[in-house]
Every structure is written in C-alpha cells, then in structure tokens.
Amino acid sequence: MSLSDPLQPGSAVPAPQLVVRSQRVEGVAAALMDHLPETGGLAWVRRGDGHVGWGVAARLDVAGSNRFAEAQAWWKELTANAVVRDEIGVPGSGLVCFGSFGFTDTDASELVVPEVIVGRRGGITWVTTISGASSLAAPPELTTYEPEPVGAVAFADGARSGTAWSGIVADAVKRITNGELDKVVLARDLIAISPNPIDLRWPLRRLASAYPNCWTFSVDGLIGATPELLVRREKGLITSRVLAGTIRRTGDDAHDLALAASLARSSKDLEEHEYAVRSVADALKPHCKSMNVPETPFVLHLPNVMHLASDVAGVAANGASALGLAAALHPSAAICGTPTDVARDVIGEIEGMPRGRFSGPVGWMDAAGDGEWCIALRCGQADPDDPTRMRLFAGAGIVAGSDPEAELAETNAKLVPMRDALGD
Numbered sequence: 001m002s003l004s005d006p007l008q009p010g011s012a013v014p015a016p017q018l019v020v021r022s023q024r025v026e027g028v029a030a031a032l033m034d035h036l037p038e039t040g041g042l043a044w045v046r047r048g049d050g051h052v053g054w055g056v057a058a059r060l061d062v063a064g065s066n067r068f069a070e071a072q073a074w075w076k077e078l079t080a081n082a083v084v085r086d087e088i089g090v091p092g093s094g095l096v097c098f099g100s101f102g103f104t105d106t107d108a109s110e111l112v113v114p115e116v117i118v119g120r121r122g123g124i125t126w127v128t129t130i131s132g133a134s135s136l137a138a139p140p141e142l143t144t145y146e147p148e149p150v151g152a153v154a155f156a157d158g159a160r161s162g163t164a165w166s167g168i169v170a171d172a173v174k175r176i177t178n179g180e181l182d183k184v185v186l187a188r189d190l191i192a193i194s195p196n197p198i199d200l201r202w203p204l205r206r207l208a209s210a211y212p213n214c215w216t217f218s219v220d221g222l223i224g225a226t227p228e229l230l231v232r233r234e235k236g237l238i239t240s241r242v243l244a245g246t247i248r249r250t251g252d253d254a255h256d257l258a259l260a261a262s263l264a265r266s267s268k269d270l271e272e273h274e275y276a277v278r279s280v281a282d283a284l285k286p287h288c289k290s291m292n293v294p295e296t297p298f299v300l301h302l303p304n305v306m307h308l309a310s311d312v313a314g315v316a317a318n319g320a321s322a323l324g325l326a327a328a329l330h331p332s333a334a335i336c337g338t339p340t341d342v343a344r345d346v347i348g349e350i351e352g353m354p355r356g357r358f359s360g361p362v363g364w365m366d367a368a369g370d371g372e373w374c375i376a377l378r379c380g381q382a383d384p385d386d387p388t389r390m391r392l393f394a395g396a397g398i399v400a401g402s403d404p405e406a407e408l409a410e411t412n413a414k415l416v417p418m419r420d421a422l423g424d
C-alpha cells in the first residue's frame with residue numbers, strides 16, 4: 001500500500017460513461033426522505049441535510065479482501081470519464097455514489113450511482129440527474145409520497161436466543177481473562193416479521209425524525225440511523241467520531257444525567273473506549289499532517305442510549321480518499337476488537353452468524369474523493385427473498401470487566417431505534 005493512497009492498486013472493473021448535471025431547485029420544502037419512491041431508494045440524511053436518490057445509472061458489486069481497492073479503481077475510472085455540469089459546487093452535488101461494504105471479506109459490498117439525486121445543504125436544494133446517454137433527460141418533477149405503516153410487527157430470535165448469546169459473551173470474557181485478546185465486539189440479530197411487505201420509507205422517515213443527530217441511511221435494503229462516523233473527508237479536513245462505552249437511558253432526565261456522569265467515570269467503559277480511539281488514531285496518523293485526539297471522551301446523548309464519544313480530527317497529508325481512509329480504519333476496535341486480527345477470528349469462531357453489511361462502512365463519496373463513511377449500526381437488512389422480514393442487528397464491546405447480562409441489555413437498548421421505527 002502506498003501512503004498517499006492506501007488503496008492502490010486495484011483492478012479496474014469497466015465503468016460506464018455518465019453525463020451528470022446538478023441544478024438548484026427552488027421552493028422545495030418537503031423532507032428529503034419524502035421524495036423517495038416506493039422501491040430502490042437510497043438515502044443519507046442528517047439534521048434534514050444530505051441526499052436521497054433512486055434509479056441505477058451505474059453499480060458495482062464486489063467482495064473479497066480487495067473490495068475497497070476494486071471499488072476505488074471503478075470509481076476513479078467512472079469519475080474520470082464522466083461529463084459533469086455542477087451548478088452548485090458543494091460536497092454532495094455533482095457526481096456522487098452511495099456505498100455499503102461487508103464486515104468481512106466474504107460479505108457482499110456495493111457502490112450505487114443513482115439516476116436522480118435530491119440533495120440539500122445549508123438551505124439550498126438541488127437535483128442531480130445522471131444518465132448513460134450522451135444527452136441528459138430533463139430533471140424530474142419532485143413528487144412526495146406517504147408510505148404505508150408497517151403494521152403489527154412480531155420479533156423472533158435470529159441466529160441465537162438472548163440467553164445463548166449471553167453464553168457466548170461469557171466465553172469471550174474468559175478468553176480475554178486468559179490473555180487471548182483485550183477486547184472483542186460481539187453482535188446478535190433479531191428477526192422482524194411484518195404482516196405486510198415492509199415499505200422501507202416508513203422506518204426511514206421515523207429514524208430520520210427521531211434520531212436527527214445520527215446519519216439515517218438506506219443502501220440496497222440496508223437501513224438504519226447510525227451515530228458513529230468512521231471518517232469524513234471534506235476539503236482536506238479529516239474527522240472521525242469514535243463511540244465505545246454505552247449506557248441505557250431511563251427516560252428520567254435527572255437520573256440519566258447521573259448515569260452519564262457514572263459512564264464518564266466507568267473504568268470498564270473508559271478502557272473499551274480507549275482501545276477504539278487508539279485504533280482510529282493509529283490508522284489515520286499516516287494520512288494526517290496534524291491531528292487532534294481528545295484525551296477524554298464526552299458523553300453523547302441519544303434518545304435510547306448514551307455513549308462515550310471522541311471526535312478525532314486531522315489535516316490531510318496526502319490524497320487518500322474518504323474511501324481509502326475508511327478502508328484503512330475498517331474494522332476499528334469499536335466494532336471488531338483488539339488486537340484486530342485475533343478479535344476478527346474470535347468473532348468468526350463464536351458469533352455464529354454472518355454480519356453481512358452490518359458494522360461495515362456505509363456512506364457516500366464524490367468525484368474529488370471527499371465523502372462520509374459511517375459504521376452501519378442501529379440498522380436492519382431487508383430480506384431479499386421475503387419483503388415481510390428484516391434482520392435487525394446490535395452488538396456490544398466485551399472487555400475483561402463485562403457482565404454478559406448487562407451486555408445483553410445493552411444490545412436490547414441498541415435495537416430500540418429499529419424496533420420503534422418499524423412500529424406504528
């Protein structure tokens with residue numbers, strides 16, 4: 001790997017030639033999510049800004065240990081060949097793709113370039129049209145839709161029952177105590193079963209309004225609202241929000257404040273957090289001229305949980321793209337463990353389910369290599385074979401001081417956003 005681009009070289013999967021135009025639109029006040037058509041919608045929304053898209057102008061499906069490099073090579077070729085007229089010139093306008101990557105080398109990953117993107121940033125709304133033809137179709141009239149409620153959803157155990165999962169956590173604690181590793185993040189899944197096909201726009205809208213400080217995403221059937229920014233690269237500035245160390249909220253503000261104070265002093269959570277921050281700082285260091293790594297975390301308050309959080313920032317030292325940085329960071333100790341290789345093997349050995357794209361990078365990038373990649377958490381994967389079913393995921397960082405029952409309760413709290421979003 002070269003320092004300036006952690007993803008060179010990659011094999012070039014042929015990319016189509018695209019014609020792209022971004023134009024400002026006036027008088028569009030609806031929330032971005034409201035424009036999503038019934039199927040095939042892509043979304044990336046935070047505090048009302050971001051972009052949604054539909055249609056497929058180009059798509060790459062990849063897997064394997066070289067998946068990030070192959071995606072980068074394809075994107076490089078695609079952006080080099082595209083004819084772009086961008087009348088907005090802000091991050092997210094012009095040619096962008098949405099993407100989602102598997103947690104392991106064997107899980108499927110993809111990049112999708114939609115035919116239409118509606119973007120919003122700082123009060124400006126625009127439409128980007130992308131086509132493979134030599135001339136562009138006129139931008140579409142923007143329609144808003146009202147999705148159907150999902151209906152009474154039932155939940156069933158996924159690969160393991162809660163009790164069986166606690167047993168796996170106990171096994172992990174033993175391995176940690178025996179000195180095999182320092183930290184491992186273990187996940188479980190829960191199956192949501194709806195009486196009707198699930199219209200993904202229903203949970204998406206609810207996630208975006210209930211979790212405005214999270215990144216609400218939809219990429220190829222994976223939807224969620226994640227609080228964890230793996231990496232953002234914007235005009236030479238690199239940022240990452242590291243989360244590790246969690247406590248459930250009670251709904252009583254005074255009590256929650258006391259819990260937040262105890263979280264900030266908990267040596268078990270501070271240790272877990274330290275591993276995660278160190279893994280991010282070490283991975284970003286070769287790509288930053290200067291870096292700010294906070295010495296102590298702050299407490300991030302979300303409606304369901306509170307996390308120990310650290311915002312790491314740096315000035316880019318080279319041309320590594322947002323995707324290149326995400327590849328260098330993945331899998332961070334926040335979702336894998338320490339040491340990385342041992343934790344990855346332990347997850348493969350005892351977790352007992354394929355994660356798919358859960359806990360992999362999800363996000364978007366532009367032609368300049370800027371973009372945002374979050375960690376796909378607090379999310380669900382629509383069942384491609386049965387539209388009434390969805391797999392929901394949650395995990396927890398296990399260290400020597402972890403209590404299996406408390407970790408199970410933590411995963412239940414992390415499942416709340418998706419469970420509530422699917423509800424009436």
Ligand SMILES: C=C(O[C@@H]1C=C(C(=O)O)C=C[C@H]1O)C(=O)O
Nearest residue numbers: 244245246334377394395396397
């Ligand atoms: C694995 C998840 O979350 C990760 C684990 C955390 C923890 O163990 O405290 C906190 C935030 C995330 O980095 C999840 O939400 O499923």
